[in-house]
Amino acid sequence: MSPTAQLHPDRLLPGDPGTRGIARDLYASVKGLPIISPHGHVPPEWLAKDTPFTDPTSLLLSPDHYIFRMLHAAGVPLAELGVGGAELDEAGARRAWEHLCRHWDLFLGTPVRYWLEDELVGIFGVTEPLSEQTAQSSYDRIAEVIAGEDFRPRALMDRFGISVLATTDDPCDDLSHHAALAADDSFGPRVMPTFRPDKYLEPGRSDFADLVARLGEVSGEDTASYAGYVRALENRRRYFVEHGAVSSDHSHADVVTLTLEESEASRIYTAALAGTATQEESTALRRHMLVEMARMATEDGLVMTLHPGSFRNHHQPTLDAHGPDSGHDIPIQVEFTRGLRELLGRFGTADGFQLVLFTLDETVFSREIAPLAGFYPSVFAGAPWWFLDAPEAIGRYRSAVTDTIGFYRTSGFIDDTRAFCSIPARHDMSRRLDSAFLARLVADHRLREEDAHRIATDLVTRVPSTAFKL
Amino acid sequence: MSPTAQLHPDRLLPGDPGTRGIARDLYASVKGLPIISPHGHVPPEWLAKDTPFTDPTSLLLSPDHYIFRMLHAAGVPLAELGVGGAELDEAGARRAWEHLCRHWDLFLGTPVRYWLEDELVGIFGVTEPLSEQTAQSSYDRIAEVIAGEDFRPRALMDRFGISVLATTDDPCDDLSHHAALAADDSFGPRVMPTFRPDKYLEPGRSDFADLVARLGEVSGEDTASYAGYVRALENRRRYFVEHGAVSSDHSHADVVTLTLEESEASRIYTAALAGTATQEESTALRRHMLVEMARMATEDGLVMTLHPGSFRNHHQPTLDAHGPDSGHDIPIQVEFTRGLRELLGRFGTADGFQLVLFTLDETVFSREIAPLAGFYPSVFAGAPWWFLDAPEAIGRYRSAVTDTIGFYRTSGFIDDTRAFCSIPARHDMSRRLDSAFLARLVADHRLREEDAHRIATDLVTRVPSTAFKL
Amino acid sequence: MSPTAQLHPDRLLPGDPGTRGIARDLYASVKGLPIISPHGHVPPEWLAKDTPFTDPTSLLLSPDHYIFRMLHAAGVPLAELGVGGAELDEAGARRAWEHLCRHWDLFLGTPVRYWLEDELVGIFGVTEPLSEQTAQSSYDRIAEVIAGEDFRPRALMDRFGISVLATTDDPCDDLSHHAALAADDSFGPRVMPTFRPDKYLEPGRSDFADLVARLGEVSGEDTASYAGYVRALENRRRYFVEHGAVSSDHSHADVVTLTLEESEASRIYTAALAGTATQEESTALRRHMLVEMARMATEDGLVMTLHPGSFRNHHQPTLDAHGPDSGHDIPIQVEFTRGLRELLGRFGTADGFQLVLFTLDETVFSREIAPLAGFYPSVFAGAPWWFLDAPEAIGRYRSAVTDTIGFYRTSGFIDDTRAFCSIPARHDMSRRLDSAFLARLVADHRLREEDAHRIATDLVTRVPSTAFKL
Structure with a gap:
């Protein structure tokens, strides 16, 4: 009898028997609920073509x-x-x-x-x-x-109990796989694209002119001008909305935001196309464009998710040999309070605007993210992300944010994974850990057991549905 | 039978039965002790006039x-x-x-x-x-x-068991309510003003000239000159001391300190009055004045409390519509080690000088505040403040500082509240959480039970009395 | 019967009886293993001369x-x-x-x-x-x-069960005490020097010229030139290797690294000797030299340990009266991700290169150190250090790094102490705390008990031996 064979039914539940009993009941009530995965990296092609692995x-x-x-x-x-x-x-x-x-x-x-x-x-x-x-x-x-x-992927979607799955997509993608899935009545789950425009918002990239040229082609807008570039982005966001997208996702080195005069934005944009924009100008335009994304969100309704704080491609020789996403993105400090002030000053209380904040720098959970989500109707505290989506870090996250914002200003669990088969294990882990945390509050008499049950269920239903407008 | 009706007697005590038993005993020995509240925001007028709510x-x-x-x-x-x-x-x-x-x-x-x-x-x-x-x-x-x-407020003071209550007051306040309370033999508790000069130390404010003009009026000093400005502040601090104040409270964007030449301070002061000081100069003068406050403290004995790290009025439209303190002060990072070096270099070991450090940035608890309080006789680690005065954060605070400074270099609990009726609940929470923390150390055999009892009592008696010179 | 007399056998083990039982078994299996102390400050003379206290x-x-x-x-x-x-x-x-x-x-x-x-x-x-x-x-x-x-010191080494002890030594030290110990067949433990060149790498020091002159003398290299200075350092490192050293230790204000052109390094070096280098130049040369240390490590095999983030001698009057190391070194923030990029870009995957990262700023445990150690074969997460080598902080360390790198990319416990008699108590504390942490993972069913036993043993044997090439 091999020990690995035993997935202990109480794994991740608290060691103290009394608290464990409470956690067990909480977990039992949520373990079978469908999985909502509003942010991740499963290739839509797998599902559209039902490609065998x-x-x-x-x-x-x-x-x-x-x-x-x-x-x-x-x-x-x-x-x-x-x-x-x-x-x-x-x-x-x-x-x-x-x-x-x-x-x-x-x-x-x-x-x-x-x-x-x-x-x-x-x-x-x-x-x-x-x-x-x-x-x-x-x-x-x-x-x-x-x-x-x-x-096959579709059978697994069913077996895993995934009811909602968001992919991550290039703004120029034609979303044909999503269209095929939507048109297929035999396929039950909701599979949505996510608008991920990062590289089109980085005027400092050496390939920026090519990127926006391509954006012009697919949108039918003339991206030689700043006004056309903005229209092209609006166009592609609408295209994503029409194909079921509910959110746009953004990851830059920082989340500083600012508003440039139209003429200044235009001037820098033109310089960027010509390759003559300075690094400061390019950065300023990127920060301005993040505010533009928020502005567009107030019009097209896409939820905005921010995933900053990763130093991409830390080891140059590995990047050269293996390309990006080869394991050496390393977290750095982030700052939200000052950085987001311009964006939130303009749209923080705008009707329907929603902004979910993620971080790899856990110092901002209690210091910045929870306080922001506890005042701005638009802001939600995103779940622990990447290096932090693990038992100890998830415990620290709940400890850090609950004092200030409870449970209903959070986003619900995000797996953000490229590992399709790990989706159920990750969501199950999250449900166990939330049950454990809630059980501790019940054992401490900070929460009544019936309230904990309601919260446990809401955290995998109402909470992500609210944060992502599902 | 409604569930809320049950305030469980063991609330916030640890879940493990053995540890809970120890915590229960500790809590029982301190729950009835009088409340010392050395920093808060109850309007003194309520007590002086015994105004009905x-x-x-x-x-x-x-x-x-x-x-x-x-x-x-x-x-x-x-x-x-x-x-x-x-x-x-x-x-x-x-x-x-x-x-x-x-x-x-x-x-x-x-x-x-x-x-x-x-x-x-x-x-x-x-x-x-x-x-x-x-x-x-x-x-x-x-x-x-x-x-x-x-x-009525006075009846509540009695019912709540509040023996010491500090208010927070403008340096130009005549403190008549405090005088009335002090003169009233029928009123038992000690109600003290706190000298809160922030805005008079910000030469960059657009109303700075008006503010110091008013300071000149109430102090009888000529605040047209820097020397007069300093004398006016000294005068008002003395006035507060005469009216029972034991501390001055300071909250600026950072705690950087520096010492300007007298002539340079004077030059900037004059420029600030004329509205011609640059932002850098104004900031420099403010940082210099914080050191001046410490210097004055070594003369008049007021304990200095620092509450930095809040970005005030984050959402401009809300500020415009509802004024300050409308819920959108958001924490930012703070730095104490380098910032306080000038102040502590001059007064860190000065006779009678005491400095209590608060923070909204919990990363400094173990990194800066505890190490400072573990060397400088003047420095005390202030209790978890504002967004951090909650069960989880209070646990993290004790965990972060106790390794380095134990219990006797801390300040004791601070409620800092505007919500009068929450004072007993807040202090009771703190007593429960400290009992829980101490019980854990006893259960771990890091502390003997008799020592834990002594500490639990000291934390609500001797510890705040020492930190605030009561 | 005095209470202190009772060192409780279960001290520091978890309060919950079930978890405690597991921890007890784990601790029992490691408590008697020899102590490996690969970084500390015991004077080698004590052992060489067996000086009575x-x-x-x-x-x-x-x-x-x-x-x-x-x-x-x-x-x-x-x-x-x-x-x-x-x-x-x-x-x-x-x-x-x-x-x-x-x-x-x-x-x-x-x-x-x-x-x-x-x-x-x-x-x-x-x-x-x-x-x-x-x-x-x-x-x-x-x-x-x-x-x-x-x-006597030697008897204590034996009684304490110390099998490996590293001292910390000046690059110009002749290491005669180490030589004497090595030559003494009656002395069993392995006592190794550690190459600690900090002050010789700080061109901004007022005594820099004297220091490198001395370096020239002992190495026989002409340190009037940059090339000679580099050769002198290489020479002394080799001397240390020949005397048993396995590591070099580095502690500067930051860990920023960069590579200067040879000619530029040479120019600044010459200026530094003449006392005409600017602070920026001196800092640049120091950062360049840290990379040089890594380069030399790839040649001579010394493990490189980094201990940054201490603001030395915070209180000037105390420094003036009592010299350095008088209790007022205060931690500051550190940054590793960007800072180490140059060094790791050049040597992060170099054969045999090993870099152990310590910190006084615990925010980098989960954010930077663990992610770096989880990609670079050269990087190990150093144990909690100094203000952080205590029960609560050690718990936070394990919680922060284990999610990302488990146990085998860490360094094992480091006492780094000047207090000889505290060595066994410190290592015993670490073993108890690791047993407690592992027991929690077992109780949570995150780890099988047999795996926990293997890890507990490895943490005091294989893990430090690997990190320090013992």
Whole structure:
């Protein structure tokens, strides 16, 4: 009887028996509710084409930077893990899987191991712990499961109980996969695009002129002028709204906002196209455009989500060899209070405007995000994100924000994952941890048990539906 | 039998039964001790005139930014809550109360709900939970209690067990209410003014010339010159000391300190009066004046309290419509180590000088405040303040500072509240949480139970008396 | 029966009985393992000469800034505590000890008291709590123990079970004590020097020219030129390696790194020797030299440890009177992500390069250090340091880093102490706290008990051996 085979029913619930009993009841009432995933990175093509997955490594390892970055830290070359577009053949995929198995101890105590064990046992029936010895047998077992008809993406959506899933999409995307899904009456879940315009809002990029030229093509607007550029963005946002989008997502180095005079914005835009804008000017225009995004949101209704504070591509040699998203985005400090003042001064109380704030810098939870969400009707405290979407950090998040804003000014859980099969494990983890937190408040007599039950349910239904206008 | 009616006797004590038993004993030994409130915002006029309260809304809701800011976040216009001077008639007051009742779920899990339920049950006998259905009956019940003779401010001081209460006062205030209270032998508690000179130390304010002119009038000093300005401040501090003040309170955007040459200070002061000082000069003079306050403190003995790190009036449209203190002061980062070096270099070891450091940025608890208070005889770690005076944050505070400075270099609890009726609930919460923290140390065998008892008592007696020279 | 006499066997283990049982088993399996201390400040001369200790104060109080800084905060003059070179006679040593005893309550709840009680009971058999009444008797008792042959440094090394001990040494030190120890077959433990070049890397120091002149002398290189200066450093590092060093230690105001052109480095170096380098230039050269240290590490194999974020000598009058290390180094914010980019871009994946990151600013644990250690094979998350090497902070550290990097990208415990007798108490504390943390993960079903046992052992064996190449 292998120990990994046992996914303990009380995992992540509090150790104290009295509190655990309360948490158990709370969790029982929410564990089976449908999954709402309003922000993530599942390719819509998978669902539109119901593409079969090919092998364990390309399904579970190569796309998951949580996993491959730690293997890199252990000395495994990224190329051997299929990162950055390098296609692995069968032998390569097996070798990559062996690397993971050999270094499985590295992940002890981490959510990565917790999620993957949840998947291995719950989805794939791999009941032996990963190790050098079990590398081939576990690979075989997963490969066998993957090959089944019932392991196609659409079947998994159903099996995982995902009722709402947002993808992340380029503004120039034609959203044909989303259109196909919407037109398909046999497909039940709601799959929505998300407008992600970052690179089109960075006038300092060397490819900015090409990017906005392309934006002009797909929108039919003349992006040679600033006014046309703004119209093109408005056009594409509307296109996304028409294809079911409910939010736009933004991630820049900071969240400083400012408003330029129209003429100044226009002047910098023209200079940026000519490649003559200074870095300061480009940054100013980007900050101005973030306010423009808020302005457009008040018109087209898209919820705005901000994900700042990641220093992208920290290790230049790895970027050169493997491209972006190869595991070396590292968090930095962020500042919201001063940075967002211009944006919130203009739209913070505007009808229908909604702004969800995420962070990799947990110092702002209690200091900035919760206080902002406790005054501005538009602001919601986004769930713990990325490096922080893990048991200890989620506990710190609830501890940090609840004092100031309770539960109803938060966004609900966001998985933001590229690892499709981890979605149920991640949402389940969140439900367990929220049950544990609520149970502690009940045990402390800060909350009545019936209120805790209502909150637990709301956190996976009403709360994300409100924050994301579902 | 309504559930809110039950204020559980063990609320906020730890869930683990063994630790809870220790905490219960600790709490039992301090729950009845008199309340020392060395910093807060109760209007002295209430006590001097023993003014009856008029209605539930103006007593409990309109002055309490903790409450009305969350209602604003829920979409309720501030004007409908009586914020910013707008007087509400009886119908308006009832409507405001209804807003609170309708949105009562927003506050689940927050200290605001905890305090108000404590008040509703313990003071007003409102035993049904607030809701749209109970809005009128709860309003009526509170209004009835308020109307009683035994609900006048002085009776409440007695009932609440408040032995020491500091108010916060303008340097030009004549302190007549304090004088009246001091002269009244029938009034037992000690009510002290606090010297709060912020705006008189901000040469960059557009009304600076008017402010110091007024300072000149009340002090009899000629504030046309810098030397006269300094004498005027010294004069008013002495006036406060003569009227019982024990501390001065300071809140600016940062706590950077520096010393200007007398001639340079004088030059900037004159320029500020003429409206020609640059922003840099004004800031420099303000930073210099904070050191001057410390210098004066070494002469007149006032304890200096610093409350930095709030970005005041974040939302300009709300400021325009409702004035300051309308719920949108938002915390920012602060820095103490470098900022206070000049002040502490000059007065950090000066006889009798005492400096209590508060913060809205909890990152400085372990990094800066505790280390400073663990070396400088003058420095005390101020209690968790404002957004941080809540169960989770208070736990983090004790966790952050105790490793470095134990309990005797802290200030004791500060309620800093405008909500008079919440004072006992707030101090009771603090006593419960300190009992819980101490019980954990006892259960861990880090502290002997007898020592924990001594500390629990000291934290509400000797510790604030020492920090505030009572 | 005195209460202090009881060092409770379960101290620091969790209060919940179920979790405590798990923690007890974990602790039992590691409590007796040898101590590896890869970074600290024990004078090698003590061991080489096996010098007898003279008195309780000079052994336990005067060298321990954790203790004397709190006594200073309580108003005791440093001169009366033997700080800063002031030799105390017998009467003075007794008076200093009395100060400690009189203020013993100040330390309630702090690790300083915990460690010292551990030493008093466990090493000295002082079974009465310290107090004014027991000051003389406890002093006498300790003095008696100290006088014994079995209390010589070498005997203590053996008694404490220290198998590896690193000292901290000046690059110009001849390491004769280390050589003597290495040559002495009767001495079992491994005692290693650590290369600590800080002051030789600060071109802005007024004594920089003298320092590098001395470096030239001992290395036989001509440090009049930048090239010679670099060779001299390489030479001394090799000398340290030959004498058993495994690491170099670095502590500057920040960890910003950059690479200067050779010619520019040379130009600034020459200017610095002439005293004409600007502060910006000096800082640039220091930041460049930190990268040079990394470059040399890839050649000579020394592990690089970074200890930034302390504002040294905060109180100028105390510095003037008592010299450095007199208790007023105060933490400041640090930044690693951007700062280390140049260094890690060049050497982050270099063969054999290892970099251990420490901090006094705990906000970087989850935000920067763990994410860096989870990608770069070279980076290890250093243990909680100095103000943070205490029960609450150690708990926060494990909570902050484990989600991202588990246990095997950390450094293991570092005592970094000048208080020789506290070494076993500190390591024992760390083992108890790690057992408590692991037990919590087991109780939560995040970790299997057998895995927790393996981790607990690894944390005091394989983990520090890996991080420090032992």
